[in-house]
Amino acid sequence: MEHFSQEEIQKIAEVTMEVFGYDPPVRAALLQGMPRRFAGLLPGGMTAPTIGLKLDLDYLNTVPRLDDGNIPLKSWLRNASWLGAGRADAEPLRRFHEAIDEKVTGSPPIKTVGFTELQEVVVHHDDMLPYAYMKAGVSAGEAVAKLLVTRYLNDEVQKNSSGNPSKFLGTGWLVAPGLMLTNNHVVNAREKGEPPASDSDFELQAKSTVALFDYDADGAAGSSATAIELIARDRRLDYALLRIDSGARKPLSHGQRLAATSSQEDRLALNIIQHPDGDPKKFAIRNNLLTAATDTELRYFTDTMAGSSGSPVLNDLWEAVGLHRGATRVTGVKFNGRDVAYVNVGTQLSAIKTDLAQRYRGKVPELGI
Incomplete structure (x- = not known):
């Protein structure tokens, strides 16, 4: 089960590239808090930033809850929201974080x-x-x-x-x-x-x-x-x-x-x-x-x-x-x-x-x- 449609994942990728890029330090910041072993499985670390970002997002979009109850894509979007704090152009990333947050918690x-x-x-x-x-x-x-x-x-x-x-x-x-x-x-x-x-x-x-x-x-x-x-x-x-x-x-x-x-x-x-x-x-x-x-x-x-x-x-x-x-x-x-x-x-x-x-x-x- 995917968390977002491919159109939405593409939008996340586009905004991320426009706001932060996806060089190694940015990628490391966005993966912060994920289990090291899991983060090492992500496919986007050895390619050009634009391709690597899309590979990582496509993979994260298919991963449900880990053993500790966390959902990696939600953690990624939370980190993106934090990195973009105070920036109007990062608002779409905050909206996507809100959307997955609401979806996976089941809060009425x-x-x-x-x-x-x-x-x-x-x-x-x-x-x-x-x-x-x-x-x-x-x-x-x-x-x-x-x-x-x-x-x-x-x-x-x-x-x-x-x-x-x-x-x-x-x-x-x-x-x-x-x-x-x-x-x-x-x-x-x-x-x-x-x-x-x-x-x-x-x-x-x-x-x-x-x-x-x-x-x-x-x-x-x-x-x-x-x-x-x-x-x-x-x-x-x-x-x-x-x-x-x-x-x-x-x-x-x-x-x-x-x-x-x-x-x-x-x-x-x-x-x-x-x-x-x-x-x-x-x-x-x-x-x-x-x-x-x-x-x-x-x-x-x-x-x-x-x-x-x-x-x-x-x-x-x-x-x-x-x-x-x-x-x-x-x-x-x-x-x-x-x-x-x-x-x-x-x-x-x-x-x-x-x-x-x-x-x-x-x-x-x-x-x-």
């Missing part, structure tokens, strides 16, 4: 009805925080894990091109002792356009989910735990709750339901601890203001990527207030005088707890439900 479309877009947010107040803020953030990060979900179809494990189980990536976190919260679409392990997993496959995928805690740097082994059971799920709120043997690891504390303020001086900062694209744990704590809120959803500028789905949305006390679920592209929105391409969206934790109380009462005593 985000409706933006009911939110008032901010045309400008400029904040003029003291942003200093206590010294203990950083220490508390590191402590909160211990409850956050990289998730790997094995895909099933008709009760059978699906294999990648190497013959190994196909893995989907996400982030999850301990909402209570032994309870892991993530997105429904992470456990669903389907790409855009595919039918949702059957109840049986979803259950198997939930029980196959491996949480890798303490994956905090490249080369870190981390400590893994496998889910025991699926407790609850909801597609509308996009959450799944799994029971997991997390030992004595502490869960995140919970904050209150958030409401958006009309005052630009009092907009709340929302932090996210995440495993973007399955990478080691990262903090998103800059340019991170809340822009809008409803009873069930939050909207914020905080940076995320694919693989960040299922991350906790946290206030400055490092209390969980939401579950990150995706991003929607916007136009005509500025932050501190600069155009903003995306606004991120999460589910209010209070709405998830309300749903659990209404539909799963007696099944979640750890949350008092």
